[in-house]
Amino acid sequence: MEEKLRFVLEYEQGQRTMSELCRRYEISRETGYVWLRRYRGASWEGLLEQSRATRRHDNQTPQKIEEMVLDLREAHMSWGPRKLKRVLEREEPGRKWPAASTIGALLKREGLVIARRKRRRTAPYTEPLAHADGPNRVWCADFKGWFRTGDGERIDPLTITDAHSRFLFRCQAVEKTDTARVQAIFEAVFREYGLPETIRTDNGAPFASRAIAGLSRLAVWWMKLGIVVERIEAGHPEQNGRHERMHRTLKQETAMPASANRRAQQRAMDKFREEYNQVRPHEALAMETPAAVYETSPRRFPIPIPEPEYPDTMLVRSVNHKGEFSWKKHHVFVSEVLWGERIGLLPVDEHCYTVYFARFPLARFDARHAYLTPLPKQGLTTKTNAGKGEASPSPAPPSPQPSGRESVRYVPGLKCQESARLFRPIGPPPIDPLLKTKGQVQFNRTVERLSMSFFLIQPLADPADLQPLFAVFYCPVGRGSNP
Secondary structure (H helix, E strand, O other): HHHHHHHHOOOHHOOOOHHHHHHHHHHOOHHHHHHHHHHHOOOHHOOOOOOOOOOOOOOOOOHHHHHHHHHHHHOOOOOOOOHHHHHHHHHHHOOOOOHHHHHHHHHHHHOOOOOOOOOOOOOOOOHOOOOOOOOOEEEEEEOOOEOOOOOOOEEEEEEEOOOOOOEEEEEEEEEEOHHHHHHHHHHHHHHHHHHOOEEEHHHHHHOOOHHHOOEEEEEEEHHHHHEEEEEOOOOOOOOOHHHHHHHHHHHHHOOOOOOOOOHHHHHHHHHHHHHHHHHHEEHHHHHHHHHHHOOOOOOOOOOOOOOOOOOOEEOOOEEOOOEEEOOOOOOOOHHHHHHOOOOEEEOOOOEEEEEEOOOEEEEEEOOOOEEOOOOOOOHHOHHHOOOOOOOOOOOOOOOOOOOOOOOOOOOOOOHHHHHOOOOOOOOOOOOOOOHHHHHHHHHHHHHHHHOOOOOEEEEEEOOOOOOOOOEEEEEEOOHHHHE
């Protein structure tokens, strides 16, 4: 650096010619003129050592294409390289676009990539959605986690998607998460797109309740339309992972930050829904958009909604406003959510019936004691015979069968989630054989200690019953006291 500066200063002062200076500093005349030109252009900074690498490679991405990629990225900050590449190819198919890895390197170079902390993850579990092999086979519904707008108003978005095509039917903020508002939104969707075969939800209201088989008024309405109701296991949102993944994108696009008020927030969610369906490509769909894969259902929404019909092999009973149906001299409690509906009782044996609503089994009815019990779990399909590519095991057969295979609590590949409060039995429950044995042993020991005394056994039920009940009274000897 010092020699370059002395060389230039000596030449500028006119002490020696260029040829003499080049011979003295042992450089070529071409190098001498390069130093002089750099000094006159950028002063002494031009004499600093510079990189000899080529400024632009032959295969480097053209500047115009880089600008188009960056402009699209700035418009959609949550899109990755593959989605950006797919949209650019769709808009200008004749242009040669760089690879997704090149686009990723460009975004990282421009500071448009936020590094994520790597987390240890379990292997993905896809069995519950294995039978969603076509449009309208399974719809997913849930409430996106609530948040507040700029003015402090709470927003509860109801989202409905098709599990196969990821098509987003609705993203609607409701004022209250009750049955009336949610049912109105579903009815509008059914009128526009038709009916699905199955609807999968979580165990929260208004999708489920603590009634028999987890039924709710909304679930009863779905069942009257011939829709199979599936619910994921409590505390396992990953079993509805496709829908939950959409919720993450929805949050990034519309709630970070939230809009100023409810009206502005709904406009943002409507814009997201249109972009999600029509513009944003999906990697699981071979980079196609959900709108390109989804097809409307051939099952149209019926007007009016038909009432359930039962074959002649069933006994039909009506459920009153207390949620009970009449059986001989008893009123058997089923559920208040079935108020005003008709249920069918399919005989299994002489004293046992399977309770059906429409074509869906709900419980077992013990006619001897007039109370309900859950369906046997061995009748449910396991994940070994509900694999991908087979027919969906969820829809019930056309004619009801005495099996729990089509229970509304069924989720393919999962254990059914029992409700905390299923039944209200009328008669005495069956006695556990183990408890009965322990009670018999204790009774025998008591008789041995009272072998010199008298005691009276008074029947409390019909002795002909299989499980009669008795009251035992002890009578002290020689004291003359009452038992």
